[in-house]
Amino acid sequence: xxxxxxxxxxxxxxxxxxxxxxxxxxxxxxxxxxxxxxxxxxxxxxxxxxxxxxxxxxxxxxxxxxxxxxxxxxxxxxxxxxxxxxxxxxxxxxxxxxxxxxxxxxxxxxxxxxxxxxx
Amino acid sequence: xxxxxxxxxxxxxxxxxxxxxxxxxxxxxxxxxxxxxxxxxxxxxxxxxxxxxxxxxxxxxxxxxxxxxxxxxxxxxxxxxxxxxxxxxxxxxxxxxxxxxxxxxxxxxxxxxxxx
Numbered sequence: 001x002x003x004x005x006x007x008x009x010x011x012x013x014x015x016x017x018x019x020x021x022x023x024x025x026x027x028x029x030x031x032x033x034x035x036x037x038x039x040x041x042x043x044x045x046x047x048x049x050x051x052x053x054x055x056x057x058x059x060x061x062x063x064x065x066x067x068x069x070x071x072x073x074x075x076x077x078x079x080x081x082x083x084x085x086x087x088x089x090x091x092x093x094x095x096x097x098x099x100x101x102x103x104x105x106x107x108x109x110x111x112x113x114x115x116x117x118x119x
Numbered sequence: 120x121x122x123x124x125x126x127x128x129x130x131x132x133x134x135x136x137x138x139x140x141x142x143x144x145x146x147x148x149x150x151x152x153x154x155x156x157x158x159x160x161x162x163x164x165x166x167x168x169x170x171x172x173x174x175x176x177x178x179x180x181x182x183x184x185x186x187x188x189x190x191x192x193x194x195x196x197x198x199x200x201x202x203x204x205x206x207x208x209x210x211x212x213x214x215x216x217x218x219x220x221x222x223x224x225x226x227x228x229x230x231x232x233x234x235x
Contacts, residue, residue: 031221042225042227048220091162093221107169110156110163112162112163113162115162
């Protein structure tokens with residue numbers, strides 16, 4: 001098990017371009033999360049998948065953002081028409097939750113993140 | 120809405136000494152969870168310790184312990200016997216209650232520097 005993998009680690013793009021980030025969670029994990037972290041701040045929740053279903057989206061996720069998890073395994077986060085305000089670290093995390101168990105201490109395993117710089 | 124406050128932007132400690140990182144939270148809910156994560160310069164968030172609001176004992180994990188004072192709404196992280204590898208950003212987070220999933224609200228973090 002190699003943990004949560006994110007690619008690319010760094011992306012520099014010009015304003016108006018589209019970018020896509022990929023997250024490969026821990027293989028047996030059924031839940032996958034995207035968080036965004038701007039400079040000097042803690043991560044902020046963006047969205048969450050249970051298997052392939054996207055069950056929650058933050059209001060931070062504007063219509064330029066789309067996330068998918070097509071087969072319940074890897075996930076992609078696409079940002080269309082990037083803006084300078086999109087510059088941030090995009091963190092992916094995964095967890096395993098079994099039916100009937102409390103979400104209590106369910107721990108997220110994070111990847112190392114994908115850093116986006118929009119010029 | 121839930122809120123996490125970390126008032127120490129930076130902390131310094133000498134190797135082998137103990138250090139306390141402060142965290143206060145604001146919630147009107149009775150059931151909630153509190154987490155501490157470590158973020159080294161490599162970027163990944165590493166889980167350290169968890170405290171549930173109904174847990175009667177303070178959580179401990181090796182050199183990490185959580186000083187949970189429910190009435191004061193504080194959840195301070197204590198690191199004993201600091202090591203050079205403890206130098207990193209530390210984030211306190213709260214799980215939004217009754218969501219059934221890990222929607223975490225994070226504080227702004229404290230940068231810890233451990234000196235030899």
